[in-house]
Amino acid sequence: MPLWLPRGPQRSCRIWVAQLNTWTPFLYPFLAPGIAARPLTLALSRPRRRTLSTAAERLESRSDINSVQHRLVEEGVELVSVQQPQHPHAEYSTSPFADMQELTLIAGSGGNGCVSFLREKFVPYGPANGGNGGRGGSIYVQAVYGETSLHKLSREGTVRAKPGRNGKGSSINGKRGDDVIIRVPVGTVHHLEASTMLGITHPRKVYLDLSKPTIEPILLVPGAPGGLGNPNFVTDGRRRPKFATKGGKGIRMKIQLELKILADIGLVGLPNSGKSSFLRAVSRRKARVGEWAFTTLAPNIGTIVMEERYLPPSRPGETQKRLPRFTIADIPGLIADAHLNRGLGHGFLRHIERAKALCFVIDLSREDPVGDLKGLWREIKAYEQGFSGDEGESTVRGMMSEMSGETHSEDRFIEPMAETYEPERRRTPTTTHIRFNEEDGTFEYFEPETGFVFSQKPREETPRMTSKRWFVIANKADLPNTEGKFVALQRYLDIEEKRGGGENIGLIPISALKQEGVEAAIDWMKSMLGFL
Numbered sequence: 001m002p003l004w005l006p007r008g009p010q011r012s013c014r015i016w017v018a019q020l021n022t023w024t025p026f027l028y029p030f031l032a033p034g035i036a037a038r039p040l041t042l043a044l045s046r047p048r049r050r051t052l053s054t055a056a057e058r059l060e061s062r063s064d065i066n067s068v069q070h071r072l073v074e075e076g077v078e079l080v081s082v083q084q085p086q087h088p089h090a091e092y093s094t095s096p097f098a099d100m101q102e103l104t105l106i107a108g109s110g111g112n113g114c115v116s117f118l119r120e121k122f123v124p125y126g127p128a129n130g131g132n133g134g135r136g137g138s139i140y141v142q143a144v145y146g147e148t149s150l151h152k153l154s155r156e157g158t159v160r161a162k163p164g165r166n167g168k169g170s171s172i173n174g175k176r177g178d179d180v181i182i183r184v185p186v187g188t189v190h191h192l193e194a195s196t197m198l199g200i201t202h203p204r205k206v207y208l209d210l211s212k213p214t215i216e217p218i219l220l221v222p223g224a225p226g227g228l229g230n231p232n233f234v235t236d237g238r239r240r241p242k243f244a245t246k247g248g249k250g251i252r253m254k255i256q257l258e259l260k261i262l263a264d265i266g267l268v269g270l271p272n273s274g275k276s277s278f279l280r281a282v283s284r285r286k287a288r289v290g291e292w293a294f295t296t297l298a299p300n301i302g303t304i305v306m307e308e309r310y311l312p313p314s315r316p317g318e319t320q321k322r323l324p325r326f327t328i329a330d331i332p333g334l335i336a337d338a339h340l341n342r343g344l345g346h347g348f349l350r351h352i353e354r355a356k357a358l359c360f361v362i363d364l365s366r367e368d369p370v371g372d373l374k375g376l377w378r379e380i381k382a383y384e385q386g387f388s389g390d391e392g393e394s395t396v397r398g399m400m401s402e403m404s405g406e407t408h409s410e411d412r413f414i415e416p417m418a419e420t421y422e423p424e425r426r427r428t429p430t431t432t433h434i435r436f437n438e439e440d441g442t443f444e445y446f447e448p449e450t451g452f453v454f455s456q457k458p459r460e461e462t463p464r465m466t467s468k469r470w471f472v473i474a475n476k477a478d479l480p481n482t483e484g485k486f487v488a489l490q491r492y493l494d495i496e497e498k499r500g501g502g503e504n505i506g507l508i509p510i511s512a513l514k515q516e517g518v519e520a521a522i523d524w525m526k527s528m529l530g531f532l
């Protein structure tokens with residue numbers, strides 16, 4: 001017999017009897033009559049009271065504590081004072097993290113050409129033999145697996161490639177300056193799926209999405225050509241030129257890098273609402289939990305690996321497929337006026353900008369959970385308004401909006417280097433161009449001298465945050481006097497649905513601390529992502 005989720009029997013998402021054990025007495029049995037009646041009676045009829053602290057002191061890991069909690073609850077023991085989980089430090093996964101970085105790139109200057117003449121015994125006025133200066137080092141970017149953050153780049157605000165060496169006599173050309181490759185994160189790295197946006201701001205904004213590993217590093221700034229030695233200036237009338245040219249000056253360019261984590265579900269909530277606790281409850285991600293606001297300072301990604309029954313049937317001879325999985329991103333808490341840079345601001349929303357669905361984690365122990373939910377939406381809308389950006393905005397977001405707009409024909413050919421090396425000699429110097437191809441909507445980044453280098457499709461329009469599917473996790477349902485607030489949330493969501501604020505908005509009561517109701521939450525996410 002199917003059982004309805006607690007938003008009332010009229011809702012369309014079902015959970016089956018097999019999942020009954022996920023429902024425990026405190027999760028508002030009156031809203032789903034018949035659920036878990038037995039354990040409730042048991043709990044009442046056996047009023048043994050025990051605190052968990054004594055047991056917990058002897059237990060080392062959180063999973064031990066959880067299993068003891070479960071066992072005691074199943075035995076009908078009423079846990080009157082459940083200690084806040086005190087995770088040993090080894091259980092936290094914290095690593096340095098930076099998701100925005102502005103860099104100044106300075107390509108290597110070219111070495112100077114040399115003025116020199118062959119001098120040997122009996123050859124006092126030999127021909128010119130000055131070597132050419134070496135080309136300056138170029139700067140490349142490469143998206144690679146294994147990097148998880150831009151923090152390594154943030155130590156250096158400026159990246160310089162080495163200059164080329166000067167030419168020498170006896171036709172010895174100067175050595176090339178060493179190139180620099182900036183390595184940025186891409187793809188799946190342990191629990192992190194990420195993509196780095198690259199914004200080039202000079203002289204026009206260009207936006208590249210490095211969401212795939214780049215096997216060949218992408219040239220950002222070419223090194224300046226070296227100067228020419230005096231043999232280059234020999235003409236019929238000028239057999240012994242006493243001049244050479246200087247190497248070009250290294251081009252300077254500013255870029256902005258923005259790291260966006262890619263997850264299927266994004267958690268949004270006030271600080272302390274239990275986002276990290278929820279992530280810990282549903283995945284093996286050891287997110288830090290604390291009873292103070294802003295415990296989470298950098299995004300955490302948890303992966304939920306599905307059971308084998310979700311595997312599509314494999315064909316004969318086919319090797320075993322990877323189990324289907326989805327990811328959840330836990331970000332720092334949002335507070336009212338975060339868009340005015342209160343708290344940690346709302347910049348972290350960029351990590352859930354591309355999530356397929358948003359999960360609002362609401363703390364039922366707070367005074368006005370409905371007001372909290374409205375406040376979170378206000379912040380998301382404010383973030384989106386920033387997303388459209390104003391014209392002069394020099395952030396990557398500004399660039400994104402610019403590139404998604406129409407490109408006028410005179411803008412099609414973009415020369416990113418205003419200070420491109422001036423051709424003061426016979427050989428044409430190298431210039432790098434970024435070109436937008438209107439026909440197939442790609443950017444081409446190439447160097448005429450060496451040919452085509454890189455082609456990049458502009459990012460597809462991300463669905464607006466406000467048009468994403470969303471649902472609500474009502475957390476801390478284990479605390480007393482939360483039923484009324486749950487019902488108020490339910491009523492508010494009903495009204496919101498009628499007003500067209502969302503379709504079949506789920507509301508799931510859970511206790512992330514006691515890991516109750518989380519199975520229902522997982523099922524809801526699976527159904528949203530099309531697994532059920």
Ligand SMILES: Nc1nc2c(ncn2[C@@H]2O[C@H](COP(=O)(O)OP(=O)(O)OP(=O)(O)O)[C@@H](O)[C@H]2O)c(=O)[nH]1
Nearest residue numbers: 272273274275276277290294295296333511512513
């Ligand atoms: N009673 C109760 N407490 C909970 C529950 N879930 C989380 N908590 C407690 O609430 C506090 C905050 O939990 P966190 O998971 O760190 O909250 P957060 O939303 O990640 O907080 P920030 O990282 O600061 O944004 C901790 O003391 C948790 O133990 C719950 O279901 N019931």
Ligand SMILES: [Mg+2]
Nearest residue numbers: 275276295296
């Ligand atoms: Mg947290």
